[in-house]
Amino acid sequence: MIIDKFKLNGKVALVTGGARGLGRGIAQGLAEAGADIAVASRTVEEGKKAAEEMTALGRKALAVQADVSKLSEVYRLIDEVVNHFGRLDVLVNAAGFNIRKHFLDFTEEDYESLMAVQLRAVFFASQRAAKVMKEQGGGKIINIGSLTCVEFAGPNIALYGTAKSGVLGLTRGMAKDLAPYNINVNAIGPGWFKTKMTEKVFQDEANVQRMLSRLPLGRFGVPEDLAGAAVFLASSASDYITGQIIFVDGGWLIN
Ligand SMILES: NC(=O)c1ccc[n+]([C@@H]2O[C@H](COP(=O)([O-])OP(=O)(O)OC[C@H]3O[C@@H](n4cnc5c(N)ncnc54)[C@H](O)[C@@H]3O)[C@@H](O)[C@H]2O)c1
Secondary structure, X not given: OHHHHOOOOOOEEEEEOOOOHHHHHHHHHHHHOOOEEEEEEXXXXXXXXXXXHHHHOOOOEEEEEOOOOOHHHXXXXXXXXXXXXXXXXXXXXXXXXXXXXXXXXXXXXXXXXXXXXXXXHHHHHXXXXXXXXXXXXXXXXXXXXXXXXXXXXXXXXXHHHHHHHHHHHHHHHHHHHHHHHOEEEEEEEEOOEOOOOOOOHHHOHHHHHHHHHOOOOOOOEOHHHHXXXXXXXXXXXXXXXXXXXXEEOOOHHHO
């Protein structure tokens, strides 16, 4: 039955940045669909709170503290999850942040710190996870892209757009190389969601009204809006889809 293909019971999913914002909405969706969940977060408290909420759903849950800007912590994170659960079926790379500046003002330090989290961590967490998935006979990797992966550029986000365009290229490259191992790699492209990362954007009321007027579905996204796409891409319902990005953007890109 097709509905059974969406079920994630018996699967183990790791969501980086899973303690809050979009990653939290995705982790919740995967847990509701049956997966056991590892939540990676920068602070222990944040991760533990999220893990407790997953446990309340009847799932096994693990909170792992890791700063994914450091490669040693990226590797430790993957290893800790695999050691704890004995497997890893789904990796969602959702940790991220932004540095908003005019292109002329970005420093080398800005570049290194943003790329470390938004691109390098995605690359090497996926590589480490894919080695485990290959041994297991398959898996699913879901990257979080952005409108900036394609035809959108706002002011002061050249660095962010560089990283997110890289995430889409990485998604496609991994999809190709990992296909023989039954590992699907796709991305979700969220539109406008009010989170800690975007709170400044939402403080400008004129900008909020301008964005709203461009949104065909007439509202901003909430983290739960990503759960459907995430469960689909994590499940065997999407077994014949790889190297794609699904925009969950309220229709923004059709304008
Ligand atoms: N909010 C939006 O509108 C939007 C749109 C498109 C894409 N995104 C992307 O979605 C992802 C989640 O962002 P969000 O909006 O939920 O923001 P958020 O600030 O609410 O959450 C980001 C999460 O990433 C974690 N994180 C950041 N740096 C980290 C590090 N060095 N090590 C470990 N964890 C780290 C944070 O602790 C937090 O849990 C990001 O990749 C972001 O670029 C967000």
